[in-house]
Amino acid sequence: MPDRPRSRRPWTFVLVMASLGAVSVPGIAAGHDARALVPTAGPARYTTRGVVKSFGPERKYVNIAHEDIDGYMMAMTMSFEPRSASQIADLAPGDKVRFTFTATDDGRRRIDAIAKE
């Protein structure tokens, strides 16, 4: 198999970089700024501690005051979705927990594991 002509490679590189959003275009500068607030691309998993504050209807989610999450966000209260109802069935407001969750591209946070401390 002969090598591909080298003259084509720079063009391919530009296409790849453009598809990754690495080539800036003035018209979409604001979009780039917004994305810069998201620390990682693609699903990312984090482990942290927190205090259970409240639950959503039918325990579809749990609001947890979490500690600083390195590389993700500072301490705050936010919602996390269990993967199954049994994951958070025995939790109550005020419980201290340690948990691992996955942050997905669509802004959801799914609990992978959670346990009282």
Ligand SMILES: [Cu+2]
């Ligand atoms: Cu948060």
